[in-house]
Amino acid sequence: MRNKKKSNIYYNKIQKKIIRGVLSLIGFSLIIIFLFGNHGLLELYQLSKKRQKIQEEINILRTQKIELEKEKTKLKNDFQYIEELAREKYRMAKPNERVFKVIEKKD
Secondary structure, three states: OOHHHHHHHHHHHHHHHHHHHHHHHHHHHHHHHHOOOOOOOHHHHHHHHHHHHHHHHHHHHHHHHHHHHHHHHHHEEEHHHHHHHHHHOOOOOOOOOOOOOOOOOOO
């Protein structure tokens, strides 16, 4: 009778250890999946960084678009701007006008 009780207690202890081990392994596996899986925290962090970078690029492109639209309206309507641009960028001149290129001295 005593041997049976001792063996039952021994088997219960082994059973508890096995259950704890299996539960620990399952818990550890779930934590690894939660952190490093396809939809884990690490992936979400990387996606948020990528989203932030793309959002910054979008903002830069929006400001560039606004500037280009302003220049487009200037080119359509502002004849002084067109003349200034032609003189400075393309070195154009009016009839009977001379264009001089000024070279600065290096010290």
